[in-house]
Amino acid sequence: MPDLVQVEPVALLPTQAGCAVFLGDGAKAIVFYIDPAVGASINSVLSGQKPPRPLTHDLFQSVLEGFGAKVARAIIVRMENEIYYARLILEASNEIMERKIVELDARPSDCIALSVRSGTPLYVLRSLWEELEDMSETLDQMRQEGQEGE
Secondary structure (H helix, E strand, O other), X not given: OOOEEEEEEEEEEEEOOEEEEEEEOOOOEEEEEEOHHHHHHHHHHXXXXXXXXXXXXXXXXXXXXXXXXXXXXXXXXXXXXXXXXXXXXXXXXXXXXXXXXXXEEEOHXXXXXXXXXXXXXXXXXXXXXXXXXXXXXXXXXXXXXXXXXX
C-alpha cells in the first residue's frame, strides 16, 4: 500500500495530561495524547497482561468475532486542530452474508487498542506521515527522564 506507512506503538508513557502514545515505523516516531484508560487498555495487551474481566476493547473484539467479523486494519487519516482522525476497517463473513467490508470513523486510540488485540496492521496516511514532526528525540528524552525519576 504505497499511500500508507505501517506503524506500531513504540512507547506509551504517562504524562500529566494522560498518556503519550508514540507510533513509529523504525525510522521516525510521532506522538499524540490519549485518555489514560485507553492507554492502560493498550498497555495491558502489549505487556501480556490479561485483565480478570474483559475491558471495553476486549468486549468489542468478542462481539466482532461473535458476528463473524474481524478488524482488518486501521488507518490514521488526518489531523485537524491537533486532533487525529482514523478509520477502522472491518471484514465480516458468515453463514448469513457473503464477505462484507465496513469502514468506520474511529478514534486513533481505539484503533490502536483493537489493532494490538487482533494483531492487525496500523497505518498512517503517507501524506499525513510526511507532514508530522519526528518525535524520536522527545521519546528518548522522556525515557531518560523516566529512568532518572526511578
